[in-house]
Amino acid sequence: MRPTALLTRLGGGLVVLWLVSLLTFALLQLVPGDPAELVAGDSATPARVAEIRTQLGLDRPLVTQYLSWLGGILHGDLGRSVFTGDPVADAILRAAPATLSITFVALLIAVVVGVPAGVVAGLRRGSWLDRAVSLLATVGIAMPGFWVAMLLVLVLALALNLLPATGYSPLGEGVGEWFSHIAIPATALGLATAAELARHARGCVADVLERPYIRTALARGAGSAWLVRHHVLRNAAIPVVTVLGLQAGRLLGGAIVIEMVCGVDGLGTLAINAILQRDFPILQGYVLLSAAIVVVVNLLVDGTYSWLNPKVRAS
């Protein structure tokens, strides 16, 4: 990508983030009930609720609240939790490793399982292998991740006692412990994405094989292994990378449910708690972070296009 194109993309990303911040803030104002109601407790008097509202600065005009929040972000300050007074950035940094581990490993599983399966199925169209991959992919997409997670916990953790049933162990406390904790949630989360990737990879490979340049190459006497490496995979990769980018956002969302089922203390749990407690600063920080991740992934996907396809680079 040329520098000007890169700058345009980055600028666009920043505008998207700003719009997300505005939308998140505005939407949260529409949510009935505010944090003061919860901080005050079940049996508080209206006067106590009003007192807490003032303490939290919720009685200020909305524009002032938004501008002070936005100003904070520009200085790297995402605000503080309504309940604990902890900086939002700390809470997010503490919860992020678990979610990012699960999402990353899920993506890895999806790529490692999904792409080769799809490619092989695409190369051997109509064979029993192709049918088996297609069938498994359909089943994989149809099974909800949380259900797969519960099933895996019942079998691998409770019945066979091979893996811990819940929780997360930081990477710093040993790779083995870390992996044993995220194996179940990552597999459950990655399965549907693997299936999705397999179907796309199969379709793309099959599509490329139909192209005239493949026929020409075959006519020139190109070996099939060489052909797959140089023409089929590279051309089929672009739509697959697109799907991968889209799935990254989906995985981040799916992690919320999986974290609840597997009792993982990650970003999803943080977000759910923030919603339950009306901890708006935490929620705003979470949404902004998620948006930033999606924007970055999209930039990476765009970058990958031009790396994969010289035509994109030239345009």
Next chain:
Amino acid sequence: MRSPLSRLLAVVATVVLAVTAAACSSSGPESGSGEKARLTIGAAAVPSSLDPRKSAPYEAQWIGMLYDTLVQRTPDGGFAPALAESWTLSPDARTLELTLRPGVTFQDGAPFDAAAVKANLDAARAGGTNFSGQLTNIASVEATDARHVTIALTDSGAPMLGVLAGEAGMIISPASLGEDLSRRSAGAGPYTLDRFEGQRLALTAWPGYWNAGALGVGGVDIDVFIDDSARLRALRSGQLDTAFIIPSQVREVGDSGLELLRPKTAESFWGVLVNTGRKEFGNPLVRQAMMLALDRPAIARAVFGEGGCTPSAQPFDANDWAHSPELDSLPAAQYDPARARQLLAQAGLAGGFDFELQVGTAQNYTQIGQILQAQWGEIGIRVNLRPMENVQFVTARRQGDFDGTVSVYLNARPDQSAFVKNFYLPGGIFNPGKYDLPGTAELLSTSSSGADPASRAPAMHQLMVNALNDGPPIMPICTAPRLAASQRGVRDLDMTLETKFTDVAVDPK
């Protein structure tokens, strides 16, 4: 040159293989450190704050471990000495004198004395805490000497003991009174705070505690699992020593060889609250008819399973002194739809009427709502169910913005009299329609004058029977104990709201 995709695949495959190999060589879960084992508890919600002045109703359990209370509520509903060694209520019930335990220090090293108690109570009375409303009947607090505190009250003072067994009795070291204690501790309780991050709260036994000899565990870890099934799975897999469960999990607990913990006294009750200022609810005949149309055993069994919630027309548990043994057998407490229809006709409402019933979104609420819809439908009352998200639901209830609402309430916190004040007296937080049955305030005052339950009971029973016969605005359905389950190796575990986790011990695994 190999294609980029295959290179990427090769890298990915290598990483996965390496990680898998490492996982296979991993050891089991680490065992507890220190001499005594730690207790790991699965809780259902993250405490919003560790500051007793800001805590929500079910969080006192964790906060009390850090602060201890002046008075300890026992699992059977009585009171035992804690930071206060003894107390006396004057014959006119207007003066409560506390004798403090000598030689106690706060975790910050400051001495615990009468001046500290006075500073705490005075600060709370000035406002700014979630329990300031419980202290409005205090006229003055005097530190007579280092070990004696005299509390002068403007009305009958028996309920003050329960108040001092709750958040209001969690004494904060005076040096920290002006500070935000959301994430740190400044008490004199049995445990100190190690860390409170995200879903985990870690506490360590404090050797300086006045009753340190009773501490059977080296520390307590509280892990929060919002999802009920995830929590039980963690317990079944051995990651937790004990966890709170919901009634529908009782069978699974039994099948997996865990121990079921059922408190002696249920601390909450499910009920329907109607707004006597709206619809036809100001008419006692209508409320009586609605009570008679309730088939409580059917609701309790269908929603909570066998033994999950005990059907009762009164809010108090059968083991509570405030529970009237004869109330549940009175005609007004029976299921009698024919009589209910008669009463409605008598009220000029033979054709029934409509009203909106607010319920929470949790399954329990909506199930109860649907059964009520059917049972009241039998006598011609048409119920429109309105499921509401939690904060919205609580706010509507607080502001009196409802016709009827289904809820679960604590029944005897901080004292049994709080139920009467909240629901039956004008100005009560759950009495938006200003329901006022003559004689209630007088009976409550009589019941609040005696220090011992036996002397408090008769007036309270009379009060509850009067309200029942009048058609109460709060219609109790069943009393619900908070259930928990534990591993077999956990001994003397008490999971009631006021436990300080002092006697519990965990067998080495």
